[in-house]
Amino acid sequence: MRAVQFDAYGGIDVLRVGDAPDPEPGPGEALVRVRAAGTNPDDVPIREGMLAELFPRPFPAGQGSDLAGVIEAVGPGVTRMSIGAHVLGFTHRHDAQAELVAVPVHHLVRKPASVSWEVAGALPLVGVTAWAAVHAVQLRPRETVVVSAAAGGVGSLVVQLARRAGARVIGIAGRHHHSWLREHGVTPVEHHGDIAEAVRRAAAGPVHALIDCYGHGYVRMGVEELDVDPGRIDTVVDMVAAHRFGTKNRGQASGAHAHVLDELVQLLSAGELEVPIAAALPVEDVQTAYRVLEEHHTHGKIVLMF
Numbered sequence: 001m002r003a004v005q006f007d008a009y010g011g012i013d014v015l016r017v018g019d020a021p022d023p024e025p026g027p028g029e030a031l032v033r034v035r036a037a038g039t040n041p042d043d044v045p046i047r048e049g050m051l052a053e054l055f056p057r058p059f060p061a062g063q064g065s066d067l068a069g070v071i072e073a074v075g076p077g078v079t080r081m082s083i084g085a086h087v088l089g090f091t092h093r094h095d096a097q098a099e100l101v102a103v104p105v106h107h108l109v110r111k112p113a114s115v116s117w118e119v120a121g122a123l124p125l126v127g128v129t130a131w132a133a134v135h136a137v138q139l140r141p142r143e144t145v146v147v148s149a150a151a152g153g154v155g156s157l158v159v160q161l162a163r164r165a166g167a168r169v170i171g172i173a174g175r176h177h178h179s180w181l182r183e184h185g186v187t188p189v190e191h192h193g194d195i196a197e198a199v200r201r202a203a204a205g206p207v208h209a210l211i212d213c214y215g216h217g218y219v220r221m222g223v224e225e226l227d228v229d230p231g232r233i234d235t236v237v238d239m240v241a242a243h244r245f246g247t248k249n250r251g252q253a254s255g256a257h258a259h260v261l262d263e264l265v266q267l268l269s270a271g272e273l274e275v276p277i278a279a280a281l282p283v284e285d286v287q288t289a290y291r292v293l294e295e296h297h298t299h300g301k302i303v304l305m306f
């Protein structure tokens, strides 16, 4: 089968599409023929070897956490899913960007026909992360929440889920994303100049919560400049700041459950949630995908198609 692989830790140029042995589904697993696989910033430090002690990779190594496809076979003991089912989900083995992936069935949910393959392949990691972050700050109707990187893969879902919780949402993003944010009921603020002052002007009252999807000082800004209770700040990026200021840092580890993914899929299917797709590229363009991703100005998701 074809799979995204790399033979040594390094930059984007180590990525290639190569031949790999077909995986076999083990007990409790399904073998999925992948149609779409998401790309995520978290893939980058793993490929670069920054997390080699935590996630040592045998080479050639695979890549990716998100996938959507069709079940081709099931391993012993699987009753919940059957061959031919259209599914989406996540794997913790960093091998989702491949034609065939063996995945525990409790990491998969059914894909309704109304959800496209590229959206299904894009949703899992950012969806469960956004869900966890919004739940962590316990929004109440009419409260004001600030979201950094509000138009990125995680942020674009955070702002929509926060609006669904009834909050007023101020989204920090580059100017080119402001019309999308306004269309989704979000008040946009640019990320240069005196950001805290711009947020205060947009809020015109107290800021009750902050969800940080970017790092680089947004947690400190929330505590010290916007006077947000640290217990109502969640960062999915900046663990050092979370520790220093006593904020939450809930992300995928708290949200990665099939029932969460299924809840998000039902919202997508009902047209009540949108996953913006920046690009859906053939898997052969994997280096282009990560070149764009690593510029860190994407609106929504870049997906690899098989």
Ligand SMILES: NC(=O)c1ccc[n+]([C@@H]2O[C@H](COP(=O)([O-])OP(=O)(O)OC[C@H]3O[C@@H](n4cnc5c(N)ncnc54)[C@H](OP(=O)(O)O)[C@@H]3O)[C@@H](O)[C@H]2O)c1
Pocket: 040, 041, 042, 125, 126, 129, 148, 149, 150, 151, 152, 153, 154, 155, 172, 173, 174, 175, 177, 191, 213, 214, 235, 236, 237, 250, 251, 252, 253, 293, 296, 297, 298, 299, 300, 301
């Ligand atoms: N903890 C977890 O479980 C978890 C899970 C998933 C992701 N993450 C992390 O969450 C972060 C976001 O992931 P993602 O998938 O949303 O990334 P992404 O899609 O690449 O989005 C990055 C966003 O950052 C924005 N940005 C750039 N400079 C900014 C600035 N100075 N201030 C505010 N926003 C700025 C960009 O928007 P503009 O074009 O507007 O600049 C872009 O939309 C990454 O660091 C990722 O590793 C953590």
